[in-house]
Amino acid sequence: MKTFPMLFRVTLATIAVTAMAVLATPAQAGRSAPLVNPPAVAIPASAGKALTEVEVRDAIVKGGAAKTWMLKSEQPGRLVLAVDVRSRHAAEVAITYDAKSYRVEYLSSVNLNYRKTETGEVIHPTYLRWIKGLMAEINKGLGIQSAPGETSDVDEL
Numbered sequence: 751m752k753t754f755p756m757l758f759r760v761t762l763a764t765i766a767v768t769a770m771a772v773l774a775t776p777a778q779a780g781r782s783a784p785l786v787n788p789p790a791v792a793i794p795a796s797a798g799k800a801l802t803e804v805e806v807r808d809a810i811v812k813g814g815a816a817k818t819w820m821l822k823s824e825q826p827g828r829l830v831l832a833v834d835v836r837s838r839h840a841a842e843v844a845i846t847y848d849a850k851s852y853r854v855e856y857l858s859s860v861n862l863n864y865r866k867t868e869t870g871e872v873i874h875p876t877y878l879r880w881i882k883g884l885m886a887e888i889n890k891g892l893g894i895q896s897a898p899g900e901t902s903d904v905d906e907l
Contacts, residue, residue: 782873783872783873783874783875785871787856790853793851793852803848805849808891810845810852811829812891813884813887813890814888817884818833819843820833827848829847830842831843839861840859840862841858842858842859843856843884852888856877862874862877
């Protein structure tokens, strides 16, 4: 009759592992959100005078620096900014711009739960807050009014 207790323990272990896998799936999903690149932001003329491309570039770099995003590379009309939080989490974005608009696009990340799923790309929700905060700071430099609550510190993960 020694096989019964062993079989019971194996069955119990199998049930426990299955339960943990089922329960872990919603928790994992709770740390992921759809990755949707924000739409381009139109840059209105301030005081009747349109900004130059150089002024837009400078506002993007300054806004990024205010949120600890570092300029990683630059081409005409395109900047790559990167952020590294506590050497544990990192993200890179490309920001394309001209004198009339700018747009932020996800490039890569480290330890932010990025993955492709059947329904699209997902990432840790904190990344989305970082992007909102980055854009709010850029908008401030461009004289664009951001919606309330669109500021976010990078060090939130």
